Amino acid sequence: MGSTSPVVVATSSAAAVARRQIPFGRPMIGEAEREAVLRVLSGSTLTHGPLVRQFESAFAQFTGAPHAVAVSNCTAALHLALLALGLNHGDEVIVPAQTHVATAHAVELCGARCVFVDSEPITGNVDPDAVEAALNNRTRGIAIVHYLGVPADVLHLREMAREYNLFLVEDCALALGTRMAGVHAGLHGDVGCFSFYPVKHMTTAEGGMIATRHARLAEEVSRTRAFGIDRNIVSQRQLPGMYDVQQLGFNYRMNELSAALGIEQLKRLPEFLAARRHNFTRLRHALAEIEHVSVLPSEVAGGESSYYCLQLLLDDVLRPRRDRIIEQLAAAGVGTSIYYPRPVPEMDYYRSHYPTRPGAFPVAARLSHQSIALPVAPHVSDEDVDYMAAALRQVISKELGS
Numbered sequence: 053m054g055s056t057s058p059v060v061v062a063t064s065s066a067a068a069v070a071r072r073q074i075p076f077g078r079p080m081i082g083e084a085e086r087e088a089v090l091r092v093l094s095g096s097t098l099t100h101g102p103l104v105r106q107f108e109s110a111f112a113q114f115t116g117a118p119h120a121v122a123v124s125n126c127t128a129a130l131h132l133a134l135l136a137l138g139l140n141h142g143d144e145v146i147v148p149a150q151t152h153v154a155t156a157h158a159v160e161l162c163g164a165r166c167v168f169v170d171s172e173p174i175t176g177n178v179d180p181d182a183v184e185a186a187l188n189n190r191t192r193g194i195a196i197v198h199y200l201g202v203p204a205d206v207l208h209l210r211e212m213a214r215e216y217n218l219f220l221v222e223d224c225a226l227a228l229g230t231r232m233a234g235v236h237a238g239l240h241g242d243v244g245c246f247s248f249y250p251v252k253h254m255t256t257a258e259g260g261m262i263a264t265r266h267a268r269l270a271e272e273v274s275r276t277r278a279f280g281i282d283r284n285i286v287s288q289r290q291l292p293g294m295y296d297v298q299q300l301g302f303n304y305r306m307n308e309l310s311a312a313l314g315i316e317q318l319k320r321l322p323e324f325l326a327a328r329r330h331n332f333t334r335l336r337h338a339l340a341e342i343e344h345v346s347v348l349p350s351e352v353a354g355g356e357s358s359y360y361c362l363q364l365l366l367d368d369v370l371r372p373r374r375d376r377i378i379e380q381l382a383a384a385g386v387g388t389s390i391y392y393p394r395p396v397p398e399m400d401y402y403r404s405h406y407p408t409r410p411g412a413f414p415v416a417a418r419l420s421h422q423s424i425a426l427p428v429a430p431h432v433s434d435e436d437v438d439y440m441a442a443a444l445r446q447v448i449s450k451e452l453g454s
């Protein structure tokens with residue numbers, strides 16, 4: 053690799069502008085969040101308190117979920133959800149090749165097997181025809197991701213799940229604010245799992261949420277997130293420290309500090325989502341005339357995206373230069389990311405557990421190797437958007453030697 057001399061970014065008027073520093077993600081923590089966390093610290097209840105329940109109700113209200121159960125992160129949410137749906141050793145679950153490893157790990161953690169399927173090329177979401185082709189008599193369910201917050205074809209997948217008597221789990225880690233046919237992501241299938249990791253749409257530092265239409269499933273995950281302790285016995289117990297346990301469980305609870313953050317962040321979520329949409333639209337416009345790149349569309353019929361990022365796709369001319377372009381953008385102060393660096397079945401762990409033939413997931417591989425994710429989160433200003441577009445234009449023309 054040659055050296056990457058810093059790009060001096062020029063605006064359209066050709067005047068060099070001051071270098072900016074635009075991280076891919078930055079948590080939007082304000083005074084209200086700081087005060088809420090300090091209030092918890094000034095009290096004596098750090099866990100098992102009222103704020104987790106309050107956060108759950110507020111989240112249920114925002115999404116329209118009949119039941120919401122807060123947990124320690126989205127991976128824990130997926131794990132608890134799959135166990136509650138009865139996933140067992142030897143069972144199979146359809147999993148997209150192009151997703152965060154957490155979707156697949158949760159299946160593995162239950163002792164079940166992933167059957168990976170490729171994406172459809174327009175949105176990067178799982179291809180329902182590929183899902184149907186992968187079903188067999190060991191298939192128990194379908195786990196999908198709403199790739200980058202663009203709604204997957206959940207109406208079709210839900211029908212398929214019904215027809216074959218399978219469960220449908222939605223990994224909604226990037227899909228807070230995503231809707232299809234007016235219904236929030238996570239509520240089409242049996243369970244939706246959300247993440248509040250710092251770069252997501254809102255944060256609790258670490259945190260997750262399980263949203264579901266099924267009361268029994270919500271009760272089950274409420275128990276298994278806390279050792280499997282029987283809740284009724286806890287509330288009825290006469291002596292401190294007395295309880296009974298009827299099943300295996302985890303310690304996957306959310307704490308009160310995280311819930312306090314979550315309650316404040318949720319109040320700002322509509323504003324965060326509007327900012328993402330605005331930034332996405334402005335950036336897509338600004339990039340429209342750059343050759344050799346295209347933008348993965350964020351609009352699908354009947355759906356609303358959560359605009360997690362703007363996914364650039366490089367053509368075959370620029371493909372070999374993808375990593376150099378990322379390095380030069382970083383040198384110009386533009387933070388980027390890759391979703392995801394390899395198709396999950398091509399990650400070492402999965403390659404050693406699941407023999408797959410090379411090139412088995414061409415769409416997922418193209419997304420892994422030819423894409424660059426640009427930030428559109430609320431920390432990004434209009435000036436940042438214009439700067440990113442100018443920087444990209446310059447980096448690309450430098451790479452093409454023009």
Ligand SMILES: *Cc1c(COP(=O)(O)O)cnc(C)c1O
Pocket residue numbers: 125126127128151152154155197223224225226246247248249259260
């Ligand atoms: C971030 C992410 C996860 C993991 O979320 P955690 O809260 O960090 O466990 C899972 N799935 C997808 C699609 C993600 O983007």
